[in-house]
Amino acid sequence: MILAVCLNPALDVTYDVPGLEVGAAQRVRRVTRRAGGKGVNVASVLHAQGTQVIVTGPIGGSIGRELVTDLDDRGIAHDLLRIGGSTRQTVTVFSDDSATVLNEPGPLLTEAEWSAFTDRFADLAQRADLVTISGSLPGGVPAGAYAELIGIAHRQDTVVILDCEGEALVEALHAAPDIVKINEHEAASTAEIETDSVEGVFAAAEELHVQGAAEVVITRGASGVVARTHDGRFVGTTMRTVSGNPTGAGDAFTAGLAATTGAASPWRERLRRASAWAAGAVATSVAGEIDATVARDPESSSIVEEYEAS
Amino acid sequence: MILAVCLNPALDVTYDVPGLEVGAAQRVRRVTRRAGGKGVNVASVLHAQGTQVIVTGPIGGSIGRELVTDLDDRGIAHDLLRIGGSTRQTVTVFSDDSATVLNEPGPLLTEAEWSAFTDRFADLAQRADLVTISGSLPGGVPAGAYAELIGIAHRQDTVVILDCEGEALVEALHAAPDIVKINEHEAASTAEIETDSVEGVFAAAEELHVQGAAEVVITRGASGVVARTHDGRFVGTTMRTVSGNPTGAGDAFTAGLAATTGAASPWRERLRRASAWAAGAVATSVAGEIDATVARDPESSSIVEEYEAS
Structure with a gap:
């Protein structure tokens, strides 16, 4: 689960x-x-x-x-x-x-509510194969809220994929999330490195790794994706431009990564799958849905290659 | 009630x-x-x-x-x-x-729901001293919905004040509402008469009376109010301009008319009171509330005079 x-x-x-x-x-x-x-x-x-x-x-x-x-x-x-x-x-x-x-x-959480949530999370994370953490923090919770959740998951050997930005991300990196998945703008802002070239995006990924992220995936909208993983560095290039509503595409990408974690898929395959799901999300008008025809066809969506710095 | x-x-x-x-x-x-x-x-x-x-x-x-x-x-x-x-x-x-x-x-009402509502309305109108009817019709109810409600109220000798526009108003006039309270733009559109002069507004009021309204009150925003009543024709002039949020001012005016109906107040007094409540509504930021200090002082808000055509 x-x-x-x-x-x-x-x-x-x-x-x-x-x-x-x-x-x-x-x-x-x-x-x-x-x-x-x-x-x-x-x-x-x-x-x-x-x-x-x-x-x-x-x-x-x-x-x-x-x-x-x-x-x-x-x-x-x-x-x-x-x-x-x-x-x-x-x-x-x-x-x-x-x-x-x-x-x-959004609402403010009280200290007691945040404490109750972390207890609930600990129970759930124990039964989970993988945890995804996405989005902004509500008011009232500590800036290190995600670091706390990552720590709880890791004590139970549960892998965490994290997608957030700003101070929530900076604080969460201290807890060494397994995969940080963000877009190039968020990466540029957190790493303080320009991401207008592939080299720049890899430099930002390296910086996020140094700050604590075990593996880093940076999405670049229609330009594709860049990944700094234990298996090497990869560049994904979009082959078919899908027009539509990009809201929710990043979440579909995260879902694609999460769905391929347990299957021991190689990174090349994971990135292709996640890119196809993101393309499928762009092809629908509603966030949280993906076009099955587009999503089912990773081969024609993108090619993923190992990256060698020039 | x-x-x-x-x-x-x-x-x-x-x-x-x-x-x-x-x-x-x-x-x-x-x-x-x-x-x-x-x-x-x-x-x-x-x-x-x-x-x-x-x-x-x-x-x-x-x-x-x-x-x-x-x-x-x-x-x-x-x-x-x-x-x-x-x-x-x-x-x-x-x-x-x-x-x-x-x-x-807004929602669509089914035929059965509209029928259930008219039954409910008949019970309530029987216990009421006066009925106010305000605003647009929801989908699914007949264009003559307000005419139907006015007919039910009149069979129980209950007076009706009506504030609506467009086709809902045109149809409702057939049922001879006791007081129609609308603004000058709605009056111009329904009577098909220009309302940019006091004479024009009275001509529109006369036309609405001919079409079925027993008495007609037409509000003119900061310019005041015009009334064609059983006791004669009146012009109210705003004495103190209140700045603020005009949303809900027309509803406060209707409330002022409703509150003075049973008290056998002369029309001059009713219009002063209703104008003061409308001014009190403009002075607050929230529709449905009125500033008590402004509302309590009808004398300094407006003067109401009998109108003699020149």
Whole structure:
């Protein structure tokens, strides 16, 4: 079983509006409401691809109840901690060709709630083959929250894939996560190295490794992926450009890495699979879903080669 | 008891955003969530001013449950009909000096639900001294829905104040509502008469009277109010300009008219009171609330004079 951690889940509300004008009132044509947050998206993709997964995180208020109902409706297993605060919603307004996103701040956790969550996590991580940790930290938890979770997982010999940014990432690196999967912008900011060339991205990956990440995978959007692993350094190049909605592509990539960990797949194969799932996510309009036809065809999506510095 | 009808209630969500940029992601600084919809705002103002009021309408889904909880928290009495569809939310984004509003379409009512609502309404209207009907019609109900409710109220000798626009208003006029309270833009559109002069507004009021409204009150924002009543024609002029948020001012005006109906107040007094409540609503940032200091002082808010055509 894979355990997907989502400390800051959200109900993702999307509006279809003929044209968004600031300062005016507009009628929404179509509304969708759906459980979201990066960890929920990872779990959603894994579940859709037939991998056993449980999503965990704190949940509260009436939006939290609606989120749980949606997980149940979609058949995604969960083990969530009820908190006093209210789960946030995000509102994405699709108008013409643009997406305008409003991110609510989310609830504050009390010290007692965070302590209760770490106990819950320890129980779940013991039963898990692998843990994914994705997204931002909610208010009230310590900056080293992810380091704490990684420490708990490692004491039970459970592998952790981490996808976060900023101070949460910097602090988490101290706990030596097994795989850090981030995008090139996050890598540039944390490593303080320019990532506009493949050499730069590898230099950033090396720096993140020095800071504590055992293996590092850096996604570059349509330009592909770069990986610094125990088996060597790899460059993945996108062969087929998929147009669509990139929201959730990074989470589908993480899901692809998670799904291939236990199978002792070589890194070349893992990166191909994860890239194909990310392409499948771009091909759908909804975060947490992937287009099965695109995802099923890693060969035509990308080629992955060992990298030799020139 | 006053019965406030709200066929299309909403949970009003407001976001405080540093600057709203279309096509970008932005963090919301502050979130408020509050029961709304024009009929709920009318009930809220009446309740705050010490008048006994019950709000009725259809309600459903998790947003509907949250709306009911908010009414309970605020002590506003309600008798709502549970429906299968989900109550809508509206999102208002306050950024810099602008308010951007996203109005969800709201649920569809089934024929059986509309029939159950009219039964419920008949019971409630029998116990009411006055009925206010405010706002848009939800999907699924007949265009003549308000005419139907007015007919039921009149068979029980209950007076109706109506505030709506478009086809819902045109159809409702056939049932001879006791007072139609609309703004000058809605009046111009329904009467097909220009309302850019006091004469024009009175001509529109006369046309609405001919079409069925026993008495007509047309609000003109900061320019005041015009009334065509059984006691004559009146013009109210705003004496003190209040700056603030005009959302909900029309509902506070309706509440002011409703609160003075049973008291056999002369029209001059009613219009002064309603204008003061509307000014009190502008002075607060939240629809459904009024500034008590402003509202308590009708004399300094406006003067109301009998109108003699020149």
